[in-house]
Structure formats: C-alpha cells, structure tokens
Amino acid sequence: GENVEQHPSTLSVQEGDSAVIKCTYSDSASNYFPWYKQELGKRPQLIIDIRSNVGEKKDQRIAVTLNKTAKHFSLHITETQPEDSAVYFCAANLGGKLIFGQGTELSVKP
Amino acid sequence: EAGVAQSPRYKIIEKRQSVAFWCNPISGHATLYWYQQILGQGPKLLIQFQNNGVVDDSQLPKDRFSAERLKGVDSTLKIQPAKLEDSAVYLCASSYGGAGEQYFGPGTRLTVT
Numbered sequence: 001g002e003n004v005e006q007h008p009s010t011l012s013v014q015e016g017d018s019a020v021i022k023c024t025y026s027d028s029a030s031n032y033f034p035w036y037k038q039e040l041g042k043r044p045q046l047i048i049d050i051r052s053n054v055g056e057k058k059d060q061r062i063a064v065t066l067n068k069t070a071k072h073f074s075l076h077i078t079e080t081q082p083e084d085s086a087v088y089f090c091a092a093n094l095g096g097k098l099i100f101g102q103g104t105e106l107s108v109k110p
Numbered sequence: 111e112a113g114v115a116q117s118p119r120y121k122i123i124e125k126r127q128s129v130a131f132w133c134n135p136i137s138g139h140a141t142l143y144w145y146q147q148i149l150g151q152g153p154k155l156l157i158q159f160q161n162n163g164v165v166d167d168s169q170l171p172k173d174r175f176s177a178e179r180l181k182g183v184d185s186t187l188k189i190q191p192a193k194l195e196d197s198a199v200y201l202c203a204s205s206y207g208g209a210g211e212q213y214f215g216p217g218t219r220l221t222v223t
Contacts, residue, residue, distance in 0.1 A: 006152075032209055043201065043214040044153065089152050096141070096209055097166055100152030 002027040002094045006101025013080050014109055021104045023090035024072040032093035033066060033073050038103075039086045047088075048075070080108045112136065114215035116202050122221045128190035131218045135183070135204030141165075142179055143212060144187050145201040153201055159185065192222045 003026040013019050025033075031052040036044035050057045050064045050073065057064050061080075066073040077084055085108045090101040115134040123129050135142050140161050145153035156175065157167040161182040170177070174193070179185040189196055199219050203212040 004152075034211065036214075043216050045214070046211050049211065091152075093209055096160075096207075097155055097158060098143075098153075098212060100154070103150070103152050 002030060002092055002097075002099040004090060004092050004099050004101040006090050006104060008104060009102065010105045010107070012107045012109065015080060015082060017080055019075075019077045019080050019084070019106055019108075021075045021088055021090070021106075022072060023074070023092075023101050024070075025092040025099075026071065027092070027094050028068070028071060030092040030094045033064070034091050034093070034098070035064060035075050036089045036091065036100075037086045038089065044089060077106075080106075082108050082110050084108050114202055114204055114213055116200075116215035116218055118218055119216060120219050120221075122223065123192055125194055125222055126191040128188065129192055129220065130189075131187045131200050131202075131220075133185045133187070133202030133215060135185070135202070136213055139204035139206055139213075140182070141205045141207065142185050143203040143205075144177055144185070145203065147199045147201055147217070149198070156187070189220075192220075194222050196220060197222045 006023045034049035037047045038044045061078045063076040087103045089103050091098045142159045144156045147153045156170045157177045158165040159179040162179050177187045199217040201217045202215040205212045
C-alpha cells in the first residue's frame with residue numbers, strides 16, 4: 001500500500017523567514033497531494049493541493065511543488081508569520097484513500 | 111455551507127465499555143470517511159463510505175469497531191469494548207467525490223481510562 005514519509009518533524013523559524021516541509025510517497029499511482037494545517041485542538045484544514053499533472057502551484061505565500069519521477073512533494077511558506085505556527089500534514093491520494101504523513105510542527109518565532 | 115458535524119466533542123469512558131460517535135457530512139457529499147488520530151500522529155483512515163456502501167475498511171479493527179451509514183447520509187462509528195489504546199481523536203470527513211478535497215469535522219476526543 002501507499003506510504004508517506006514527512007520531514008522534518010519539527011521546524012522552528014524566525015518571523016519573515018521561509019519554511020520548507022518535504023514528503024515522499026511510495027505508490028506512483030497516487031494522483032492528488034493535499035496539505036493540511038492543524039492548529040492545536042482544531043480540525044485539519046486544507047491549505048493547498050496539487051494534482052499529478054501539475055508540477056507547481058502557488059497561492060499567495062504558500063506554494064507546493066511535485067516531482068513525480070522522484071515521488072516527492074514539498075510545501076513552501078514564504079514570509080512566515082506567527083499565525084503560521086501549527087502542525088502541517090501532507091497526504092497522498094490513492095484510489096480515493098488519503099494516506100497522511102506524520103506531521104511537521106512549525107513554530108514561527110516573532 | 112454548513113460544515114461536517116460531529117458529536118459528542120469529548121467522551122471519557124472506562125476500558126471495556128462501549129461508545130458511539132455520530133457524523134453528519136456536508137449536504138450532497140457522497141463520500142464519508144472516519145479517521146483515527148492518535149496524539150502526535152497523522153490521521154489514519156478507518157473506513158470509507160461511498161453513499162451507504164463501504165469502499166475501504168481495511169484498517170478498521172473489526173473485532174471491536176463497527177460503522178454504518180444508513181440512507182447514505184449520517185454515519186455512526188462504534189467501539190465495543192474499548193481499550194486504552196483507542197484513546198484518540200476520531201475525525202469524520204466528507205467529500206463530493208473520492209479524489210478531491212476532504213472536509214473535516216471538529217472531531218471527538220476519546221479518552222479511555
């Protein structure tokens with residue numbers, strides 16, 4: 001079955017710096033890769049997603065890149081702000097089933 | 111639009127007791143998912159419904175967990191009997207189809223003592 005590895009598990013940056021979170025997946029048939037943000041005690045919320053026919057997608061300060069050959073995708077957050085502090089999860093969709101990574105706890109220090 | 115609703119939000123039970131969770135998906139969403147999220151981990155899919163049929167329940171511990179989605183709308187997830195390791199947040203999610211954005215409910219935090 002599909003397996004998703006996510007790194008790093010924790011990430012601390014200064015406000016205004018960039019943050020990068022990386023994920024790898026195992027099944028080349030996976031075709032949809034969402035990123036979720038989960039604040040403490042709250043539900044996961046989709047922040048950006050990318051499909052396998054696209055290499056990069058950007059939405060304001062957030063961007064996602066996908067390398068299908070290497071089977072990895074990354075989340076890039078620029079000009080980080082304290083409100084970006086949360087746990088971020090990547091996921092890969094295989095046949096309608098989302099497999100999540102282990103999460104990255106991002107801390108943005110003012 | 112109204113989001114995914116879940117109840118209860120919190121539940122504390124003793125081991126070997128039973129518990130049930132309820133989920134009401136977004137109107138019109140055919141696909142419904144139940145996830146288990148243990149503290150510090152990503153959500154793990156327990157069961158996926160398409161309308162009222164089960165699509166995937168490969169990771170559902172069927173000796174103690176059961177789920178149903180009567181009439182293809184609301185769903186209930188039951189644990190009987192509960193074990194200490196069942197302590198987790200149980201998230202319900204729904205999507206219009208099977209390969210698009212999933213919308214999560216607020217979750218039910220279960221503590222088994």
